[in-house]
Amino acid sequence: MGVLYTEQLQIGYDERVIVQNLNLSVPEGKITALIGANGSGKSTILKTMARMLKASQGTVYLDGRSIQKQSTKEVAKQLAILPQNPTAPEGLTVSELVAYGRFPYQRGFGTLTREDKDIIRWSIDVTGMGEFADRPVDQLSGGQRQRAWIALALAQQTDILFLDEPTTFLDMAHQLEVLKLLEKLNTEQKRTILMVVHDLNHASRYAHHIVAIKKGTVISEGSPGEVMTPEVLREVFGIEADIVSDPRTGAPLCLPFELAVAR
Template identity: 60%
Template sequence: MSRLYTENLSVGYGERRIVKQLSADIPDQQITTIIGANGCGKSTLLKAMTRIIAHQEGTILLDGKQIIKEDTKALARKMAILPQSPESASGLTVGELVSYGRFPYQKGFGRLTSRDHDVIDWAMEVTGTLEFKQRPVDALSGGQRQRVWIAMALAQETEIIFLDEPTTYLDLAHQLEVLELLQKLNQEQGRTIVMVLHDLNQAARFADHIIAMKDGEIVRAGSCESVITPDVLREVFHIDAAIGKDPRTGKPMCLTYNLVKDESTVLHAVPEERIPVSAGA
């Protein structure tokens, strides 16, 4: 049994249900990506699992306990979240922003201890942001700022990190920079990473486990090979996709796709020996 999972979870706003009777396991010490069309409930699921928003039905359990009953600071020592659009850090230096990650451990007047300072410096060193410690967050590039927000999440010293579209608004190089950092944290420190991604090939390349959602429900969850398939992508995104193999990683790769207009017209997976060597390079 996974440490974190949901059972028959329903989440909504008013009378409208966004997530419907959803049961999902988050594998420990692996990278899980959640994919699906806009409005399918990906971000809503993330917010519910981190208790940012309330759920109406079902349960969310972490280490056998319902998160709704957990003390806020205790829960913040177990999981961290980087939202899709982090709040403005205007006027803060990098060091000041990262120090906010120590909030769950502060007592009394909230003064930082020597232990807190050590963790803050470690988080910035791991994310390659220590050299920016005294610089204003606003003066950094998009990729640098994203690494600083990740450093703040790391400063919480949680074993589980949630990220909602961490590559949004970043160019290709900065997207790869952020995803490789998350992969490194998973592989070297055993962090459980859960993130929403729009790019299917990035999801397949970096994930150990993928959850494909449609209309608030799970269409399929499992390995990249079992989820990134023409049938699943047809159902989830309403596209007719040709799936091959990434020549660098061996992971499944969406080579091309069309919108589904005629159900009688279907592209099939491209045989490996016919995939151009340059694909995905």
């Protein structure tokens, strides 16, 4: 088992069950991508594993203990999450935003220590946001905003980072900018990253481990080569696709060409 895993997890809203009997382990020190059609339960799984949602049954284990039995500050020191489309208060600067990442470590009136300030500065620098430190977040481009939020997550100094579709609504250049940053964080700092990914070729290129979800159930998981197959894509997405090898990386590329015929 990895440092983060679920046992017989069931998640639902009101009387509707979204996820049932989920047993999922996140490989430590790797990038894992959750893929699946819209409404398949990917974001619901991510939020529940991060304790943003409560499971109706089963358990999420973080460092060998139930995540529900740990305090908010305990969890925030181990796991940081970047939700989809986060928004900052108008006029809040990048430095002020990133400073929120030090909340789990603050006591009393929450005064920032020298160590806090050093970590905030490091988080801003490592995400390439140094020149924008004093600029309001709402005045940044999409890619810059996303990097500012990642800097906030990094300031928590956690070994695990969750991201819910971090490249949504970004143009191609900004998508690559964010994905390259995540790759760097994993390679150089061994961060364990779990992200919901919409683009299958991004998942294949940047993730070591892929989990394909359909109606809250794991259909396939493993390396990109094991999951990115015509059979899995047909079942999970209802498409017919050719799989070719990326000439640069050797990773499988998905080339969809028509809808699968229902059988």
